[in-house]
Amino acid sequence: MTDIKIGGVPEHFNYPWYITLKNKEYAKKGINLRWQDFPGGTGDMCKALRSGEIDMAIILTEGIIKDIINGNPSKITQLFVKSPLIWGIHVSNNSPFKKIADLQHATVAISRFGSGSHLMAIVNARNNGWDTNKLKFKVVGNLQGGIDALTKGEADYFMWEHFTTKPLVDNGLFKRLGDCPTPWPCFVVAVTNKALQKNYTEIKNILNIINNCTQDFKKINDIDEILANRYDQKIEDIQKWLSITHWSDGKPITKNLIGRIQNKMVSLGVINKREKSSELIKNMYF
Known part of the structure; x- marks a missing residue:
C-alpha cells in the first residue's frame, strides 16, 4: 500500500x-x-x-x-x-455596522495571512474602491476564532463561505451584510x-x-x-x-x-x- x-x-x-x-x-x-x-x-x-x-x-x-x-x-x-465560492461578509449581531460601506475602516478577522479570508478581504475592498493598504487585520485561526473575535469585539467583520456560516446567521450570532463571490x-x-x-x-x-x-x-x-x-x-x-x-x-x-x-x-x-x-x-x- x-x-x-x-x-x-x-x-x-x-x-x-x-x-x-x-x-x-x-x-x-x-x-x-x-x-x-x-x-x-x-x-x-x-x-x-x-x-x-x-x-x-x-x-x-x-x-x-x-x-x-x-x-x-x-x-x-x-x-x-x-x-x-460565495463569501458571506459577517458582523456580530449587536454590531453598529449596517452595510458593507460602513466597514471601510473596520478591522477584518482573517484565519491567517495568505488564506482565502485574507485574500478575499482584499478583493472585497478593491470591489468597493477602498485603499487596500489601509486594511486592518486580526488573525483568528479558523471559523471558531472568527466567531470569538466578533463576539468579543476584537474584530469588526469576518468573511467565510456563505452556506457554512448560514446557521450562525439563522441563530442570530452573525448578521450578514452581503456576499462577495470569487471572480x-x-x-x-x-x-x-x-x-x-x-x-x-x-x-x-x-x-x-x-x-x-x-x-x-x-x-x-x-x-x-x-x-x-x-x-x-x-x-x-x-x-x-x-x-x-x-x-x-x-x-x-x-x-x-x-x-x-x-x-x-x-x-x-x-x-x-x-x-x-x-x-x-x-x-x-x-
Missing part, C-alpha cells in the same frame, strides 16, 4: 472525498489515502504542503496560486470546484512536487476516483438530506448550494485559465505580478 496524505476543509464541498474513502475505493488501488481536516483553511494547508505534512490539498485557487508564486513547491493538477473557479487540487515525482500513478488514480464520484454526486439519492444532516444546514440552503455548485469532473486546467486568473489577481492587488502559467500547473491526463 502506498501512503498518501491529503487535506481539505471540513465542509460540504469535500463530501465526495468522504464517500470514496468510506467505500475504500483508494485501497482497492493499493493506496492508503489518509484525509486530514484543516478548519484553518487555505493558509494552514499551504503551510502543510510546504512542510510535507500532507502530499495533496483541496485548496482555494487564489491562495495556492499566491503561495506557489511565493515558493510553495507544489503544482495545481486540476480544478476541483469550477463554480465561484474565478474556487477550489483546485494541489500536489507537492515530491509526491508527483514519487507517486505519479497513484495521484492519477486518486484523481480518477474522485472525478468519477463528483460526476454523479448530485444524482445520489437524498443527497440534499444527507448533507443537511451532516453539516447542520437547512435543506433549502443545501438545495440552493447544490444548484449553484459545479465540480470540474477532472477536465484539464489550461494555461490560459491560470493566466486569466493571475491577471485578475494582479488587477485586484492580490498578487504583485503574474508568473508563467506552466510553472503553476501539472496536468494529469486521464
Whole structure:
C-alpha cells in the first residue's frame, strides 16, 4: 500500500472525498489515502504542503496560486470546484455596522495571512474602491476564532463561505451584510512536487476516483438530506448550494485559465505580478 496524505476543509464541498474513502475505493488501488481536516483553511494547508505534512490539498485557487508564486513547491493538477465560492461578509449581531460601506475602516478577522479570508478581504475592498493598504487585520485561526473575535469585539467583520456560516446567521450570532463571490473557479487540487515525482500513478488514480464520484454526486439519492444532516444546514440552503455548485469532473486546467486568473489577481492587488502559467500547473491526463 502506498501512503498518501491529503487535506481539505471540513465542509460540504469535500463530501465526495468522504464517500470514496468510506467505500475504500483508494485501497482497492493499493493506496492508503489518509484525509486530514484543516478548519484553518487555505493558509494552514499551504503551510502543510510546504512542510510535507500532507502530499495533496483541496485548496482555494487564489491562495495556492499566491503561495506557489511565493515558493510553495507544489503544482495545481486540476480544478476541483469550477463554480465561484460565495463569501458571506459577517458582523456580530449587536454590531453598529449596517452595510458593507460602513466597514471601510473596520478591522477584518482573517484565519491567517495568505488564506482565502485574507485574500478575499482584499478583493472585497478593491470591489468597493477602498485603499487596500489601509486594511486592518486580526488573525483568528479558523471559523471558531472568527466567531470569538466578533463576539468579543476584537474584530469588526469576518468573511467565510456563505452556506457554512448560514446557521450562525439563522441563530442570530452573525448578521450578514452581503456576499462577495470569487471572480474565478474556487477550489483546485494541489500536489507537492515530491509526491508527483514519487507517486505519479497513484495521484492519477486518486484523481480518477474522485472525478468519477463528483460526476454523479448530485444524482445520489437524498443527497440534499444527507448533507443537511451532516453539516447542520437547512435543506433549502443545501438545495440552493447544490444548484449553484459545479465540480470540474477532472477536465484539464489550461494555461490560459491560470493566466486569466493571475491577471485578475494582479488587477485586484492580490498578487504583485503574474508568473508563467506552466510553472503553476501539472496536468494529469486521464
